[in-house]
Amino acid sequence: MKSSIPIDKAAILKRYKPIDAHTHKGIQGHALLVGGSYGKIGAMTLSSKACLKTGCGLVTVFIPRCGYEILQTANPEVMVLTDVQEKYISNIEFNFMPNAIGIGPGIGQELETQNALHEFLTNDKRLLVIDADALNILSQNAAWISLLPDKTILTPHPKELERLIGKWNSNTEKFEKTVAFSKLHHVIIVMKGAPTFIIDGETIYENSTGNAALATAGTGDVLTGMITSLLAQSYEPIDAAILGVYLHGLTADIALHKTGYQSFIASDVISNIGKAFLSLEK
Ligand SMILES: NC(=O)C1=CN([C@@H]2O[C@H](COP(=O)(O)OP(=O)(O)OC[C@H]3O[C@@H](n4cnc5c(N)ncnc54)[C@H](OP(=O)(O)O)[C@@H]3O)[C@@H](O)[C@H]2O)[C@@H](O)CC1
Ligand SMILES: Nc1ncnc2c1ncn2[C@@H]1O[C@H](COP(=O)(O)OP(=O)(O)O)[C@@H](O)[C@H]1O
Numbered sequence: 001m002k003s004s005i006p007i008d009k010a011a012i013l014k015r016y017k018p019i020d021a022h023t024h025k026g027i028q029g030h031a032l033l034v035g036g037s038y039g040k041i042g043a044m045t046l047s048s049k050a051c052l053k054t055g056c057g058l059v060t061v062f063i064p065r066c067g068y069e070i071l072q073t074a075n076p077e078v079m080v081l082t083d084v085q086e087k088y089i090s091n092i093e094f095n096f097m098p099n100a101i102g103i104g105p106g107i108g109q110e111l112e113t114q115n116a117l118h119e120f121l122t123n124d125k126r127l128l129v130i131d132a133d134a135l136n137i138l139s140q141n142a143a144w145i146s147l148l149p150d151k152t153i154l155t156p157h158p159k160e161l162e163r164l165i166g167k168w169n170s171n172t173e174k175f176e177k178t179v180a181f182s183k184l185h186h187v188i189i190v191m192k193g194a195p196t197f198i199i200d201g202e203t204i205y206e207n208s209t210g211n212a213a214l215a216t217a218g219t220g221d222v223l224t225g226m227i228t229s230l231l232a233q234s235y236e237p238i239d240a241a242i243l244g245v246y247l248h249g250l251t252a253d254i255a256l257h258k259t260g261y262q263s264f265i266a267s268d269v270i271s272n273i274g275k276a277f278l279s280l281e282k
């Protein structure tokens with residue numbers, strides 16, 4: 001494997017942009033998160049809350065109808081658009097100009113959802129984060145990967161990565177195949193794991209934060225919200241990916257002495273994002 005660039009606090013401080021005292025919510029970016037299906041609306045509740053808590057000025061979610069009251073009740077700060085379908089997404093429609101879009105948490109793999117993703121990728125060329133079942137849909141329809149805008153951020157866990165690039169026989173081969181995929185499609189790959197690597201063509205970054213407390217449902221959905229938030233706030237895609245992964249891991253390092261490994265949950269990532277940001281100011 002090619003040597004990787006460590007992402008530590010010094011590397012982060014070169015990329016981190018402190019908040020301007022005169023900013024307002026209109027400048028802080030408007031993110032759109034698309035996902036959810038019956039039984040998996042929680043993925044969107046988590047990712048949209050994380051998106052707000054990472055500093056985005058406005059957050060809108062696009063979800064199936066069954067999630068409307070759940071989202072509005074759980075996260076009153078988030079705006080909600082709904083699909084015509086009750087239980088899954090069938091047609092991604094919105095009437096505003098988001099600065100960045102995150103798509104996939106809990107979205108499922110219904111055929112109509114697959115078609116909606118295809119339609120969306122054909123017509124929309126905005127900054128994009130792709131996660132979870134949206135990645136699985138791309139794996140099943142490999143030709144659609146060419147529709148992704150350059151510098152789209154993909155956030156696969158190991159199984160999703162395998163579905164995307166095929167099996168590997170060694171760690172070296174895993175990196176070779178991921179780098180080749182990144183170069184071929186001009187995408188950034190957040191290779192989630194312990195640790196997480198961020199791959200941008202030939203360049204490999206290795207994150208230094210995070211621990212096994214993150215091995216719990218929904219932490220990846222939260223990461224998608226965080227990276228989409230930074231993208232909407234005008235961070236370059238590679239910086240949004242690196243800073244998002246670093247802060248996400250840092251929340252678990254900060255919380256560990258209170259929660260231990262076992263009782264840390266995805267909501268604890270969200271409630272510690274503030275402390276993670278504050279640690280950058282010291
Ligand atoms: N509250 C909600 O609404 C939630 C909703 N969610 C939503 O659910 C959808 C399905 O997502 P998902 O990731 O659970 O399913 P899937 O893609 O089949 O992968 C699972 C398999 O992958 C593997 N694997 C995973 N991690 C690995 C690792 N680190 N290292 C190694 N292997 C690893 C592992 O395979 P195994 O080892 O068992 O062979 C495991 O069985 C998705 O849309 C998501 O957003 C969830 O976020 C939960 C909370
Ligand atoms: N043992 C571990 N050490 C460090 N980070 C971990 C560990 N296990 C999981 N994570 C992190 O937790 C997140 C899990 O993402 P994912 O599998 O997509 O979860 P979900 O789909 O349930 O939201 C990733 O950011 C991954 O790097």
Ligand SMILES: [Mg+2]
Pocket residue numbers: 131132157220221
């Ligand atoms: Mg996931």
